Amino acid sequence: MSFLIRQTLIYAVPLMIVALAGIFAERSGIINLALEGIMIFGAFIGVAFVRILQGVMVPSPADPENMIGLFDLAYQSKNWLSLQGYMLLTMLISAALGSIFSLLLAFAAINLRADQTIGGTALNMLAPALVLFFVRLIAKQNTLQLLSGDSAKWFMIKKTTLGFDKKADIGFLGETFLNKVYLSTYICILIFVILSIILYRTRFGLRLRACGENPQAAASLGIDVVKMRYAGVMISGALSGMGGFVYALTTANCSANGDVAGFGFLALAVMIFGNWKPLNVAGGALLFGLFKCIAAAYSTLDINGDGIYALANIGVSAHLYRLLPYLITLIVLALTSKNSRAPKAEGIPYDKGSR
Amino acid sequence: MKNWFQSKSFRALLSSLLSILIGLLIGALLILLIGLTDQEIGLKGAWDGIRLVFLGVFSNGRNEAGLLTFGFNPVSMGNMFFRAMPLILTGLSVALAFKTGLFNIGAPGQYLAGTCATLFIALSIPTETVAPWLVWILAFLGGLLAGALWGSIPGLLKALLNINEVIACIMTNWIAANVVTWLFDISNLKNIAEGTKSGYIYKTTYNNVATPKLGLDKLFAGSQINGGILIAILLAIGAYIIINKTTFGYELKACGANRHAARYAGIQDRRNIVLSMTIAGAMAGAAGSLYYLSGNTEFFWSTYQSLPAVGFNGIAVALLAMNNPIGVIFSGCFMSLLNISGQQLTYLTAFNEYITDVIIAVIVYLSAFSLIIQLWLGNRGKKSVPRTEKAKAADADASTPVVPGKEE
Structure with missing residues (x-):
């Protein structure tokens, strides 16, 4: 059970944060189809940055004559705090560059009043192409990996990290939320909560949402629609860039190969499924995380801890489990389409003149 | 002038x-x-x-x-036309849907559906009893139909339930990728005759089914070209005539320009949306069908983690051609020309083929x-x-x- 919850969270968190990215863009009136592309870009930037950090050599404290890698030093001296710090720094870098990458969409959609769907598709094509081009140049293969070790070695929080003994019993909650987890999961949940409050409880959030519903009315009240839409897209870019790195960190062993397995598109579906509202989106993301988790680990999933792999014993093909998240999305969309309410002005270029 | x-x-x-x-x-x-x-x-x-x-x-x-x-x-030139064939067809698929105001990002899934049906038919009907040319025709039609069926799903969802076609297409893409993997996994078409080639389906030539070369292989000696490119060009010309010279084409365009106005004018907008997506699906299905009916290409069946790039590149082809079916022929050739350039880059220099994907993405961005x-x-x-x-x-x-x- 602990495993199931933990794994579900690992899949759900990138979905959740990227779906929130979609909400910020669309609530400001810009369709961000490029979530997938920005995720791919963010994942690459994050992994590349971790590689660069790993390559930094510092004099070893024990023996100043010898040089030692920044990560190895922290690992040997059990300085977990600085390793987690490096991870947070990388998340920030991915977010910043994701935001810059999303400017391409913002510029085309807001200044040039281009078709937003096509602009987003262009970014979705550009990101993997650029990433693979550079990955191949750097790594001479199609996957960019860390110089040494993987995300489990450097960044995963285990019992021992927190000072417990390897065999210590830390209870169900401890086992679920403190063992073999990533700090990024909780940071993302925190960011999700804070940004949701900002969207609904602050002046900025209200103005942003107004630009997605009726930009002309918003402009007549003195709101700078262009600025608001830029803010929406850039926050969106930052969140999806960060989500991309978190995806690479937690599910791809901190490697980048120009692919996030359709997570960006799935996040888009979660956003529509959640009716452009953060709370519903969080629920939707958890549901999809659960299905993704089952698809990935159904054969070794021991739900109630009695040593029986119930799902594997049903004898349903693995293909069905892999297919389910997409099929269920489609069915749920079909069932809820009547209540679906997209921001009114999304996808329509802002024209000061039209009322 | x-x-x-x-x-x-x-x-x-x-x-x-x-x-x-x-x-x-x-x-x-x-x-x-x-x-x-x-x-x-x-x-x-x-x-x-x-x-x-x-x-x-x-x-x-x-x-x-x-x-x-x-x-x-001649090899590069012939291969350029060979690879242009599926690109022209997926480009046509996207362009035709655009005419009705629909963004068909589902071409990869429709392409896979067409591939799957074609391979099953072409490899399952014994050519000892049925003439190979008949099997070829059945396989091609099967691919066309499978693509059409797959394309009609987002069309129906859009027309009846007003579900955004982009999201429906993306979901049907991944469902297709999983279903195709599943079907081939339980089939007996996996290539086990050649031990080193695990993960591939037999070429259609294994069952003596292949698109005729029509002498094009003499013109471009040593390349993969066959008559499929002519079929693609004919389909493009046919699409041009339907869109620009028939009432049906006019209705499709009217729905694209303004769905509500079209309905007010007595055009059945829902029917046209479904038909548009169905035809678009058939084109993408034909792309997969013809590509693998060439008999010299193998299909990697465990495809559930990736979608065929040729489907997405169809978007670029259509946009570059401004959704003109005749223009699609040329932009399809141009895209495959870039593809060949990328291959040469990988062979001959330290650079790799992804630079051409960057170029394509920039072109889509500009369009x-x-x-x-x-x-x-x-x-x-x-x-x-x-x-x-x-x-x-x-x-x-x-x-x-x-x-x-x-x-x-």
Whole structure:
């Protein structure tokens, strides 16, 4: 059970944060189809940055004559705090560059009043192409990996990290939320909560949402629609860039190969499924995380801890489990389409003149 | 003749050519920058790379002195047409849906559906009892139908439940990828005859089914070309006639321009949306079908983690052609030309084929605001035109809904 919850969270968190990215863009009136592309870009930037950090050599404290890698030093001296710090720094870098990458969409959609769907598709094509081009140049293969070790070695929080003994019993909650987890999961949940409050409880959030519903009315009240839409897209870019790195960190062993397995598109579906509202989106993301988790680990999933792999014993093909998240999305969309309410002005270029 | 230079289609062509030029220049710039920063590659390597980006299809490899040589290369040229075939068809698929205001990002899934049906039919019907040409026709029609069926799903969801076709297409793409993997996994079509080739389905030639070459292999000796390219061109011409010369085509376009106005005028908008997506699906299905019926390509069946790039590149093909079915023929050839250039880059230099994907992405990005580029081109050309004509042209500009994608 602990495993199931933990794994579900690992899949759900990138979905959740990227779906929130979609909400910020669309609530400001810009369709961000490029979530997938920005995720791919963010994942690459994050992994590349971790590689660069790993390559930094510092004099070893024990023996100043010898040089030692920044990560190895922290690992040997059990300085977990600085390793987690490096991870947070990388998340920030991915977010910043994701935001810059999303400017391409913002510029085309807001200044040039281009078709937003096509602009987003262009970014979705550009990101993997650029990433693979550079990955191949750097790594001479199609996957960019860390110089040494993987995300489990450097960044995963285990019992021992927190000072417990390897065999210590830390209870169900401890086992679920403190063992073999990533700090990024909780940071993302925190960011999700804070940004949701900002969207609904602050002046900025209200103005942003107004630009997605009726930009002309918003402009007549003195709101700078262009600025608001830029803010929406850039926050969106930052969140999806960060989500991309978190995806690479937690599910791809901190490697980048120009692919996030359709997570960006799935996040888009979660956003529509959640009716452009953060709370519903969080629920939707958890549901999809659960299905993704089952698809990935159904054969070794021991739900109630009695040593029986119930799902594997049903004898349903693995293909069905892999297919389910997409099929269920489609069915749920079909069932809820009547209540679906997209921001009114999304996808329509802002024209000061039209009322 | 003067009017022709001012015409909308000329400006559309010019803006496409401009997009291509900018895309290629950005690719060249990227290569130059890497040449400047990477000592191993250097300026000489960058110069080789840039020449290959522009002239890859004419590359004849390196001579004894290690210098690049250029000239007519029948293999590259023939392969260019061979790979243009599926691109033309997926491009046609996206373009036809655009005409009805629908963004068919589901071409990869429809392509997979077509591939799957075709391979099952072509490999399962014994050619000892049924004539191979009949099996070929059945397999092609099967691919067409499977693609059409797969395309009709988002069409139906859009028409009946008003579900965004983009999201429905993305979901059907991944469902197709999983279903196809599943079906082949439990089939007996996996290539076990050749031990080293695990993960592939038999070529259709295993069952003596293949598209006839029609003598094209004599023209481009040593290449993969076959009669499929002619079928693709015929389908494109057929699509052009349907869209521009028939009532049905007019209704499709009317739904694309304004769905509600079309309904008010007595056009069945829902039926047309479903039909448009069905036809689009059939085209993408035909792309997969013809590509694997060539008999010299193998299908990697465990495809549940990735979607065929040729489906997504269809979007680029359609946009570059401004959704004109005849234009799709040329833009499809251009995209596969880039593809060949990328291959030559990988073989002959330190660079790799992904640079051409960057170029394609830049071209798609530029085509997102092609309307702006066209307006700009129009304004430039009009400086010497008398005032009255200028006003007329401006009116024409205001009423040209060239960029597709969104309804409302």
